[in-house]
Amino acid sequence: MLNNQKILFIGAGPMSEAIISGIIQSSVIPAQQIYVQNRSNTARLKELQKKYQIHVYNEKDVHLTEFNIIVLAVQPKNIEEIINQLKNTIHTNQLILSIITSMNIDYFEERLMKQPIIRVMPNTSSMVCESATAMAVGKYTNNHHIEMSKMIFRSIGEVYTIAEKHMDIFTGIAGSGPAYFYALMEQMESVAIEGGLPKQQVRSIVAQTILGAARMVLGNNGSPETLRKNVAAPNGPTEAGLVALESFGGLKAIKEAVKNTTKRSIEINEEIEKSYI
Ligand SMILES: NC(=O)C1=CN([C@@H]2O[C@H](COP(=O)(O)OP(=O)(O)OC[C@H]3O[C@@H](n4cnc5c(N)ncnc54)[C@H](OP(=O)(O)O)[C@@H]3O)[C@@H](O)[C@H]2O)C=CC1
């Protein structure tokens, strides 16, 4: 429990909401100790306040030093504004959790003096407490910071502590991963509806199929390779499907999607670093 901690979310987008929803559902931090700010979208702040009974702020009204934990949840392009807001204001006893895509811990450590910082990559399944979240720690963090961060992110799913150099590839498979599965689901839904299955059943059928496959792997029922082979009898329908998946470039496409995401994640950090030179 982090009952005595006050936490501020800078950025009121879907990722902040997903994390807030998780920590309230799991009673990790009480709603009255959760604060969220943005710059302009007051309707969004009111919506979050009403839904979760949390405190909301406009950027200019925030007193940063009140908070034990500050979560950075804005787009990378807004990072400079955030650094300007934090610099010369926060203390080294405040923990910064950055979920900002691509931005390295070094970036923060160079601009904020000896600040404990943990870089985190959750995914949108946080909303249903099923995120695969990575955590990489900065050099000014201690065990207490790490434990607090784990407690927060375990409330929205599984947490994996990784080396920071692997954060971009982690983004490639898990941060962005849900989007590939949704794209796959869109295609499966569309072909099933074309094939005559009732639209209202198709969504559940496709989602249940993906959920079942994930549960089989997580339940140690075999490797994906073994489980794939178990589905596909020689010369059966699945084998025909897998042949099409390969011959139409589906398998290569999956690898390329992960590689391209990873590459773009690296580039964003480089672009922002370069904009300072
Ligand atoms: N969506 C996803 O699947 C994942 C996203 N992430 C990362 O998490 C971060 C947040 O994502 P997401 O919630 O989707 O982002 P959004 O772009 O939807 O939301 C960002 C929020 O930040 C606010 N904002 C922007 N600049 C400032 C500022 N200077 N001060 C205060 N608030 C500000 C915006 O509101 P206003 O304009 O009113 O200020 C908005 O509420 C991003 O870096 C994203 O890459 C990480 C993992 C997964």
Ligand SMILES: O=C(O)[C@@H]1CCC=N1
């Ligand atoms: O693509 C994005 O902007 C972020 C990275 C991980 C998920 N969404």
